[in-house]
Amino acid sequence: xxxxxxxxxxxxxxxxxxxxxxxxxxxxxxxxxxxxxxxxxxxxxxxxxxxxxxxxxxxxxxxxxxxxxxxxxxxxxxxxxxxxxxxxxxxxxxxxxxxxxxxxxxxxxxxxxxxxxxxxxxxxxxxxxxxxxxxxxxxxxxxxxxxxxxxxxxxxxxxxxxxxxxxxxxxxxxxxxxxxxxxxxxxxxxxxxxxxxxxxxxxxxxxxxxxxxxxxxxxxxxxxxxxxxxxxxxxxxxxxxxxxxxxx
Amino acid sequence: xxxxxxxxxxxxxxxxxxxxxxxxxxxxxxxxxxxxxxxxxxxxxxxxxxxxxxxxxxxxxxxxxxxxxxxxxxxxxxxxxxxxxxxxxxxxxxxxxxxxxxxxxxxxxxxxxxxxxxxxxxxxxxxxxxxxxxxxxxxxxxxxxxxxxxxxxxxxxxxxxxxxxxxxxxxxxxxxxxxxxxxxxxxxxxxxxxxxxxxxxxxxxxxxxxxxxxxxxxxxxxxxxxxxxxxxxxxxxxxxxxxxxxxxxxxxxxxxxxxxxxxxxxxxxxxxxxxxxxxxxxxxxxxxxxxxxxxxxxxxxxxxxxxxxxxxxxx
Ligand SMILES: Nc1ncnc2c1ncn2[C@@H]1O[C@H](COP(=O)(O)OP(=O)(O)OP(=O)(O)O)[C@@H](O)[C@H]1O
Ligand SMILES: [Mg+2]
Numbered sequence: 001x002x003x004x005x006x007x008x009x010x011x012x013x014x015x016x017x018x019x020x021x022x023x024x025x026x027x028x029x030x031x032x033x034x035x036x037x038x039x040x041x042x043x044x045x046x047x048x049x050x051x052x053x054x055x056x057x058x059x060x061x062x063x064x065x066x067x068x069x070x071x072x073x074x075x076x077x078x079x080x081x082x083x084x085x086x087x088x089x090x091x092x093x094x095x096x097x098x099x100x101x102x103x104x105x106x107x108x109x110x111x112x113x114x115x116x117x118x119x120x121x122x123x124x125x126x127x128x129x130x131x132x133x134x135x136x137x138x139x140x141x142x143x144x145x146x147x148x149x150x151x152x153x154x155x156x157x158x159x160x161x162x163x164x165x166x167x168x169x170x171x172x173x174x175x176x177x178x179x180x181x182x183x184x185x186x187x188x189x190x191x192x193x194x195x196x197x198x199x200x201x202x203x204x205x206x207x208x209x210x211x212x213x214x215x216x217x218x219x220x221x222x223x224x225x226x227x228x229x230x231x232x233x234x235x236x237x238x239x240x241x242x243x244x245x246x247x248x
Numbered sequence: 249x250x251x252x253x254x255x256x257x258x259x260x261x262x263x264x265x266x267x268x269x270x271x272x273x274x275x276x277x278x279x280x281x282x283x284x285x286x287x288x289x290x291x292x293x294x295x296x297x298x299x300x301x302x303x304x305x306x307x308x309x310x311x312x313x314x315x316x317x318x319x320x321x322x323x324x325x326x327x328x329x330x331x332x333x334x335x336x337x338x339x340x341x342x343x344x345x346x347x348x349x350x351x352x353x354x355x356x357x358x359x360x361x362x363x364x365x366x367x368x369x370x371x372x373x374x375x376x377x378x379x380x381x382x383x384x385x386x387x388x389x390x391x392x393x394x395x396x397x398x399x400x401x402x403x404x405x406x407x408x409x410x411x412x413x414x415x416x417x418x419x420x421x422x423x424x425x426x427x428x429x430x431x432x433x434x435x436x437x438x439x440x441x442x443x444x445x446x447x448x449x450x451x452x453x454x455x456x457x458x459x460x461x462x463x464x465x466x467x468x469x470x471x472x473x474x475x476x477x478x479x480x481x482x483x484x485x486x487x488x489x490x491x492x493x494x495x496x497x498x499x500x501x502x503x504x505x506x507x508x509x510x511x512x513x514x515x516x517x518x519x520x521x522x523x524x525x526x527x528x529x530x531x532x533x534x535x536x537x538x539x540x541x542x543x544x545x546x547x548x549x550x551x552x553x554x555x556x557x558x559x560x561x562x563x
Contacts, residue, residue, distance in 0.1 A: 044561060051349055054559050076351040083349075083562035087342025103251045104350040148346070 004029050004156055004188045005050060009059035012045050019045045021212035022059065027190060027205075032182050034203030035192040036241060042212040043192045044084060047158050051081055064155060077105070080149030080157040084164070086141055090134030094125060094144055097133055098151055105152045112151065119147040122177065139170040146177065156188045157181070163198060171195075175202050200237040208241065210248040249352070252360030253367075260330065260368045269329055270372060273322070274379055280315050281380045284308040285387040292388075302392040303399060303496050305384050315380065316496055319407055320489045324439040326372065327414025330365045332432040335422045335555065342562040358555050361419065362548060369411045377404055398526045402495050402533065409540045410488040414439070416547030423555050442483040450480035484543060491536035495529050 005027040012020040020042040027033045037043050048054040050063050052072025060067065066074045088097045095116060102112035120126045123143040128136070136144065142162060149157050159178070163171045179202055181187045193199050199206065200220060207217040216223055224235045260266050284305050291308075292301065306315045313321075335358075338344040348354050377400060384390055392400060417438065421431035441449075454476035460468045480486045 048559075048561060053345070053348060053561075073351045073353070076349055081349040083342065083345045085342045085562045087338075087344075087346055087562065089343060090341070100251070100255060101346075101350060104347070104352055106351075 002029050003027065003062075004031075005061070005063050005190070007046075007050075007059065007061040010046070010049060010056050010061055011058045012042070012049060012054065013057045018212050020049070020056075023209075023212070023214055025207055025214045025217055027188065029188055030182065030186060031205050032178065032189045032191065032203045034199040034206040035190055035209065036194075036196070036199065036206060037192075037209035038245065039194075041209040043209055044160055046209070047081070047160060047190070047192070051075060051079060051158070077152070078155045080152060080154035082145045082149055082157070082159045082162055084160045086145035086148075088133040088136075088141065088144065091132065093130050093132055094120070094136070094147075095129045097144070098148060101148050102151050107152065115151040115153065116147075119150040122150060123147045124173070138165045139167065142166060142170070142174070146174065150181075154187060157190070159189065159191045161193055162191065163193065163195060171198065178202055196238045196241055197236070206237070208244050210244065215244055215248060249356035249360045249363075252347075252352070252356055253364050256361050256364030257367060260364060265329060266368070269326060273326070273372065273376060276318060276322075277315060277376050277380055278383060280313070280318060281305055281383045282387060284314065285384065288388055301388065301390045302384055302396045305380060305388070305390075306403070306496050307493070316489075316492055320410075320485055320492070321443060323407060323411045323488070324414040324443075324485070326369065327365075327411045327416075328418045328432065328435045328439065330368060331415040331418030332422055332435055333428050334361045334365075334419045336426055336428055336431055337422075339426065339560065340428070345560050345562040348560055354556055355552060358419075358552055362416070362551075365415045365419070366408070366412050369415065370408050373404055373407050373411065395526050399495050399529065402530060403492055406488065406491050406495065406533065406537055406540070409537060409544060410484065413484055413540055413544040413547065416544045416551065420547050420551045420554075423551050423558070442485045446480050446483040446486060450476045450482075453479040481539075484540060487536050487540055491533045491540070494532045 003026045005025075007023055007025055010020060010023040011018065023042075023046060035043050035046075045054065049056050050061055050068055052068035052075055055069060060069075063075045064078055068075055088094075089100070092100070098116045098119065099112065102116060107115065117126075120129050123146050125140065125143055125147060128140065133141065133144065142165070146159075146162065162178075163174055166174065175198060178189055178191065182189050191199070191203060203220075205217065205219055206223060208215050208223075216226065218226070220237055220240070223237075223240050288301065288304055288308055308314055335344070338347065344357075347357060381392065381400075384392075414435070418431065418435045421434045422428075425431040425434065454472050458468070458471040458475040460472045462468060481490075
């Protein structure tokens with residue numbers, strides 16, 4: 001298994017404030033990596049640096065073998081990023097929005113049409129594909145955001161709080177979709193979320209970030225053993241997380 | 249970049265506010281041309297061999313103002329309307345972070361928007377000039393000669409540069425300010441300042457650098473006057489008005505006010521009232537045009553540099 005993401009002492013400062021502090025971690029191919037941490041821990045900032053949208057103050061990273069600072073285009077071609085709040089052109093239809101993204105990715109017209117149809121089907125928006133996005137509900141927008149990632153056939157996707165503001169059924173559907181993407185299409189997923197039971201259900205490995213530092217990475221079992229000894233392996237992610245949180 | 253360019257262009261042409269502005273401009277152009285033409289017809293009665301009649305359509309005032317004045321005054325508004333929300337709307341709608349996480353160079357965003365804006369302006373102004381030409385043909389029956397057509401082309405070009413400058417300024421503000429209202433207001437404030445208060449500001453500046461202690465000393469008065477003229481050139485509105493009046497009015501010999509011209513000079517001007525040839529007129533205009541394009545490039549360059557360094561995160 002190859003490392004899809006690798007960082008070396010990645011650091012980002014805003015003035016005197018250090019948002020990401022000498023971060024070193026790896027994500028392996030095929031992982032569904034749960035990226036945890038309290039508000040302001042630096043998760044979004046890390047994702048931005050991995051995509052080449054923000055320059056690190058120091059340190060380096062490799063994503064799919066490319067350097068985000070020097071080769072951001074190569075990374076963006078193969079990596080889908082769903083920001084915390086997805087935005088769309090409200091006056092365009094769902095299909096037109098996807099079409100624009102397909103053209104920005106320079107997909108050939110035939111491929112684009114096929115991918116758009118498939119993606120809309122996967123997120124269950126085929127019926128409303130020709131509706132203006134301005135009329136979409138929050139959950140529909142979130143699903144459209146996922147569809148937008150899928151049309152470029154990514155190797156790796158970053159999902160920043162993808163279930164924010166969804167109803168329980170919507171959450172389940174999105175999580176199922178994420179799992180099927182990982183299982184059937186071999187897409188590596190990095191998922192940041194505050195909903196720990198969801199993370200526990202979906203993620204194969206976890207990274208916990210506090211105040212700009214990665215305090216632990218591993219499977220849930222590994223984290224539990226490391227923190228509380230072998231007999232506590234049955235602990236929920238929530239209990240483990242709280243221990244790390246109280247320690248920090 | 250062409251993808252963005254095409255989307256922006258179609259956005260412009262389908263947006264209500266563009267259509268309203270466009271309709272308004274064509275309407276004003278039509279009405280002004282019509283009244284100017286009516287006035288012209290009366291004025292030309294009995295004139296044996298009028299020359300450059302066609303250009304008079306632009307410089308004769310109808311009810312209130314001439315078309316050239318109208319463009320100098322409202323051109324900026326078109327630019328501002330096209331540019332003031334270019335970047336900050338996408339930022340507020342969180343589409344900007346989506347846009348730049350696609351495999352495109354970041355500058356493609358700003359280049360595409362700029363180019364789409366300039367194209368829109370060019371189409372708008374060209375169709376306006378065409379409309380006026382048509383109306384002129386119908387109502388006065390004048391056909392623009394080769395010289396006049398050349399002048400019109402130059403006028404069109406200078407106008408496009410002028411409106412593009414204002415669009416560039418508005419785009420710059422849309423990068424600097426997060427709020428749509430702030431960027432629109434900032435641009436409008438500058439527009440009003442440069443249109444109405446520049447004369448006042450220029451005379452203040454002139455008073456400071458070339459004070460007139462003795463109003464009877466002609467040298468002092470002239471120096472003050474020159475300083476004032478130079479200072480008012482800081483306003484793109486003044487730059488544009490001067491450039492276009494030279495191009496549209498071939499009889500204009502000097503950029504100075506008539507008060508500055510001595511009696512002998514005035515006499516000779518009247519005596520040899522021949523039009524300044526087109527190439528000479530262009531020579532007079534070139535410095536203004538260069539300045540205006542320079543200003544636009546400065547706006548674009550600043551926008552470019554600031555935008556490239558800005559961090560974009562969705563909030
Ligand atoms: N442009 C900026 N200037 C100054 N500080 C910033 C800037 N952007 C982010 N920060 C700070 O960096 C820290 C990390 O922010 P980040 O958005 O990465 O957190 P996060 O882990 O994604 O939090 P959340 O769970 O709330 O999304 C925060 O404390 C934030 O205030
Ligand atoms: Mg975040």
